[in-house]
Amino acid sequence: MQFERLVDYFERLENTSSRIEMIKILSELLKEASAGEAKKIVYLCQGKVLPDYEGLEIGIGEKFVEEAIATVSGNRKENVEKEYKKEGDLGLVAEKMLAKRKQKSLFSQKLSVDKVYDNLLKIAKSTGQKSQDVKIRLLSELLNSSTPREAKYIIRFPIGTLRLGIGDPTIMDALAEIYWKEHENDEDIKNRIKKEKYKDEEEFGRRVRSLLREKIEAKYNIHPDLGEIADIIKKYGIEGLEKIKIEHGIPIRPTLAERLSSSEDIIKKIGKCAIEAKYDGFRLQIHKKENNVIIFSRRLEKMTQMFPEIVKAVREEIKVKEVIFEGEALAYNENTKEFYPFQITIQRKRKYDIGKMSEEFPLKLFVFDVMFMEGKNVMGMPFKERRKIVEQITKGGKNIVATESIITESPRDIDKYFNECIERGLEGIVAKDLNAPYIAGARKFAWIKLKRSYRGELSDSVDVVIVGYFKGRGLRAKFGLGALLTAVYDKKEDCFKTIAKIGSGFKEEQIEELEKILSEIKIDKKPARVISRIEPDVWVEPKYVIEVVADEITKSPIHTAGMKKEEGLALRFPRMISFRRDKKPEDCTTVEEIERMYINQKVVNLTETEERIDGDLTV
Numbered sequence: 001m002q003f004e005r006l007v008d009y010f011e012r013l014e015n016t017s018s019r020i021e022m023i024k025i026l027s028e029l030l031k032e033a034s035a036g037e038a039k040k041i042v043y044l045c046q047g048k049v050l051p052d053y054e055g056l057e058i059g060i061g062e063k064f065v066e067e068a069i070a071t072v073s074g075n076r077k078e079n080v081e082k083e084y085k086k087e088g089d090l091g092l093v094a095e096k097m098l099a100k101r102k103q104k105s106l107f108s109q110k111l112s113v114d115k116v117y118d119n120l121l122k123i124a125k126s127t128g129q130k131s132q133d134v135k136i137r138l139l140s141e142l143l144n145s146s147t148p149r150e151a152k153y154i155i156r157f158p159i160g161t162l163r164l165g166i167g168d169p170t171i172m173d174a175l176a177e178i179y180w181k182e183h184e185n186d187e188d189i190k191n192r193i194k195k196e197k198y199k200d201e202e203e204f205g206r207r208v209r210s211l212l213r214e215k216i217e218a219k220y221n222i223h224p225d226l227g228e229i230a231d232i233i234k235k236y237g238i239e240g241l242e243k244i245k246i247e248h249g250i251p252i253r254p255t256l257a258e259r260l261s262s263s264e265d266i267i268k269k270i271g272k273c274a275i276e277a278k279y280d281g282f283r284l285q286i287h288k289k290e291n292n293v294i295i296f297s298r299r300l301e302k303m304t305q306m307f308p309e310i311v312k313a314v315r316e317e318i319k320v321k322e323v324i325f326e327g328e329a330l331a332y333n334e335n336t337k338e339f340y341p342f343q344i345t346i347q348r349k350r351k352y353d354i355g356k357m358s359e360e361f362p363l364k365l366f367v368f369d370v371m372f373m374e375g376k377n378v379m380g381m382p383f384k385e386r387r388k389i390v391e392q393i394t395k396g397g398k399n400i401v402a403t404e405s406i407i408t409e410s411p412r413d414i415d416k417y418f419n420e421c422i423e424r425g426l427e428g429i430v431a432k433d434l435n436a437p438y439i440a441g442a443r444k445f446a447w448i449k450l451k452r453s454y455r456g457e458l459s460d461s462v463d464v465v466i467v468g469y470f471k472g473r474g475l476r477a478k479f480g481l482g483a484l485l486t487a488v489y490d491k492k493e494d495c496f497k498t499i500a501k502i503g504s505g506f507k508e509e510q511i512e513e514l515e516k517i518l519s520e521i522k523i524d525k526k527p528a529r530v531i532s533r534i535e536p537d538v539w540v541e542p543k544y545v546i547e548v549v550a551d552e553i554t555k556s557p558i559h560t561a562g563m564k565k566e567e568g569l570a571l572r573f574p575r576m577i578s579f580r581r582d583k584k585p586e587d588c589t590t591v592e593e594i595e596r597m598y599i600n601q602k603v604v605n606l607t608e609t610e611e612r613i614d615g616d617l618t619v
């Protein structure tokens with residue numbers, strides 16, 4: 001495919017704010033692409049060249065990009081800088097300047113998607129002393145052959161401003177859209193849905209698409225690389241998905257914890273269960289194959305280098321040949337047998353002094369689950385069986401141990417255990433359904449967390465994503481930032497719905513940082529996946545997640561989270577606590593969670609009132 005053709009699609013994608021339309025355009029694009037191209041196109045649409053877990057960025061410093069634009073367009077660098085100040089978008093600057101270019105280079109040729117992808121991949125992979133020069137040469141080579149329109153997009157890759165707003169769910173929906181017609185008569189689909197039950201073809205089609213999408217997502221959850229998944233489907237059809245198995249070095253999407261606000265609710269929901277201590281550290285997914293150890297963070301980024309003492313401990317203490325397991329790592333004082341405060345553990349996020357820190361405050365790993373063991377996928381086993389494996393592989397371990405846990409069906413036991421955990425400086429407890437499989441990438445009451453803050457009058461903190469901001473007024477005018485417009489994630493619709501305007505709780509340094517990072521991701525119109533009735537002064541790409549506390553959740557006619565009959569939900573008196581850099585936008589609190597928190601909060605208030613009334617009556 002010519003790159004020019006891909007640019008046509010980019011423009012169409014950029015110009016729509018409807019997700020359904022986006023899925024349609026993407027499916028047309030992927031249908032048109034050849035098998036080899038589809039993989040590259042999936043990555044390119046998301047502004048990357050490899051799946052996220054490879055942690056590879058195309059990045060070139062802005063100054064160098066300006067230099068490349070200057071050279072290729074025959075302008076002085078100062079002119080490029082001036083234009084950039086005016087336009088605020090280097091892509092547009094490149095388009096403008098290349099349009100005025102006197103003559104095209106002798107060597108220019110029409111760009112193909114393959115060529116653009118290959119050069120971007122080389123740019124991303126080049127490291128070392130001379131790498132900046134190599135990167136500029138590769139970028140200039142592309143610019144030399146590109147039309148102004150193509151240049152606009154090419155520039156956006158290395159500086160990270162290609163924001164088409166295409167999330168992974170949208171790509172999966174597009175793949176299902178392409179293939180559903182040829183699968184409506186598949187045996188397993190026919191077994192699950194009876195065509196005659198559906199009102200019309202459209203409703204039936206929707207159901208088949210959602211089943212196909214489920215199939216794709218199941219593989220994505222154990223192999224989060226949609227480029228490769230698209231490649232396999234293009235080459236071998238949906239049947240080809242069977243080839244995808246758990247692999248050493250490819251992360252599994254983590255299971256997530258639901259929340260409930262009391263031990264009674266937990267027992268009502270899942271009955272007799274395991275109650276584990278909830279440790280507050282880093283969630284690590286560890287892959288071991290012989291001596292080869294790879295560590296992924298909660299966001300599925302490769303972090304092996306950051307935790308040398310864990311790598312060593314895995315080699316020494318985990319005796320099985322091949323295993324994938326998960327646990328929470330935190331700084332632990334072996335002398336006093338106490339946990340260090342979270343502030344100490346968190347220091348390990350620094351990229352320097354890793355060796356020194358790992359000696360001074362070595363991390364201890366508390367293992368809570370296992371997904372793969374000696375060549376076998378064990379995710380489908382009930383938790384109680386997987387727990388046996390966890391105990392087996394950690395037996396006799398010193399730095400790697402199983403989480404502490406009890407099994408009970410009594411709310412009183414849970415409360416007692418919970419209080420013990422809190423007293424010991426832990427965060428609370430996580431209840432585990434004894435019969436549940438490991439549910440990759442989802443939150444389905446297999447795990448239920450109970451943290452201290454739920455038990456007060458107020459509910460837990462909430463993680464929201466920033467989608468825009470209002471400029472500072474009054475005292476704040478000296479800052480550019482007055483308040484943030486924030487949203488939560490609607491998983492079903494793969495979009496972000498607003499929940500709060502946050503104007504307080506910021507520390508001065510947080511404001512400075514917010515101003516800096518938000519100005520880098522400004523966009524000039526509402527992002528396609530944001531659903532809002534409020535128009536902030538500036539829209540930003542949904543990227544940064546922050547943790548906030550609030551007094552309560554109230555109904556709101558202006559916020560769109562959980563909107564029913566013109567009434568949404570909003571946070572009352574929200575205050576920012578911290579950045580949640582470990583969370584991607586899609587990992588923030590969901591609309592469903594907010595709806596549940598809203599209901600639970602009412603229940604809590606009600607019982608309190610009832611108790612008071614009861615008390616009054618007996619007096």
Ligand code: AMP
Nearest residue numbers: 257276277278279283328368403430449
């Ligand atoms: P939260 O980050 O508040 O949504 O809580 C879920 C997180 O608790 C998981 O992602 C783990 O990192 C962490 N965690 C700590 N202890 C446990 C445990 N025993 N079982 C499962 N998750 C745990």
